[in-house]
Amino acid sequence: MRKTLTDKTIIITGASSGIGRAAARTLAAEGARLALVARDSPRLHALAESLGEAGRAFPADLARPEETDAMVEAVERAFGRVDVLFANAGVYIPGEVAQGDPNAWERMMAINVTSVFRAARRVLPGMMERGEGDIIVTSSISGHQALHWEPIYSASKHAIRSFVHGLRRQALPHGVRVGSISPGVVLNELWGIDDPAEIERRVAEKTGLRSEDIAEALLFTLTRPRHVTIRDMVILPAGQDI
Numbered sequence: 226m227r228k229t230l231t232d233k234t235i236i237i238t239g240a241s242s243g244i245g246r247a248a249a250r251t252l253a254a255e256g257a258r259l260a261l262v263a264r265d266s267p268r269l270h271a272l273a274e275s276l277g278e279a280g281r282a283f284p285a286d287l288a289r290p291e292e293t294d295a296m297v298e299a300v301e302r303a304f305g306r307v308d309v310l311f312a313n314a315g316v317y318i319p320g321e322v323a324q325g326d327p328n329a330w331e332r333m334m335a336i337n338v339t340s341v342f343r344a345a346r347r348v349l350p351g352m353m354e355r356g357e358g359d360i361i362v363t364s365s366i367s368g369h370q371a372l373h374w375e376p377i378y379s380a381s382k383h384a385i386r387s388f389v390h391g392l393r394r395q396a397l398p399h400g401v402r403v404g405s406i407s408p409g410v411v412l413n414e415l416w417g418i419d420d421p422a423e424i425e426r427r428v429a430e431k432t433g434l435r436s437e438d439i440a441e442a443l444l445f446t447l448t449r450p451r452h453v454t455i456r457d458m459v460i461l462p463a464g465q466d467i
Contacts, residue, residue: 226450231257237313238312238314244440261282281303287335293344311363315337317375359447360396386457407460408461411435412435
């Protein structure tokens, strides 16, 4: 039987654009209470306002550990609990290592990896005490294969995949489900694509996915009966095979 998300409190990081924004709209329509997290405060508040009572903005720079911790604490104070963590915020940096910027890499690792560790650590005690909860992380096909044109990004997603596998084994006896969604090319701002015509052209060519495709996958994952865990979901455009 499909589970309902009505009145479930869901943290969505990276909510101001792309997959996070699409997820917010999809889950709001399911009756969830959304804690929307991103660094871009104006866009985040605009999204929250568009969702009415379903969404509330919690601006935070997840590259700063103290802001990740403070964000989760603020959400718990506001809503009383966290039922779902959708750790989706991410930065994409491709390119040659020999010409790369180590400072930019460190910021990417802080957002893509460390913020996920810290947010999961913060929400887990409450979920374990209640015997129920979900932690879903946006990974990437790059977490399943080391892609030579994005080695540092691939490293960040391999770290996430290892974390998700290990955490799932620890959380399973406590009724907490842990999984990841690993997309291929998603046509959004992360990839530098925001022109609707370009998105539709590439969707028609089967060379990219819409952010909404990933949001629908998230909804499917969260609404499975509690005896079902979606461990990994790899989603590729029909024309992409890596």
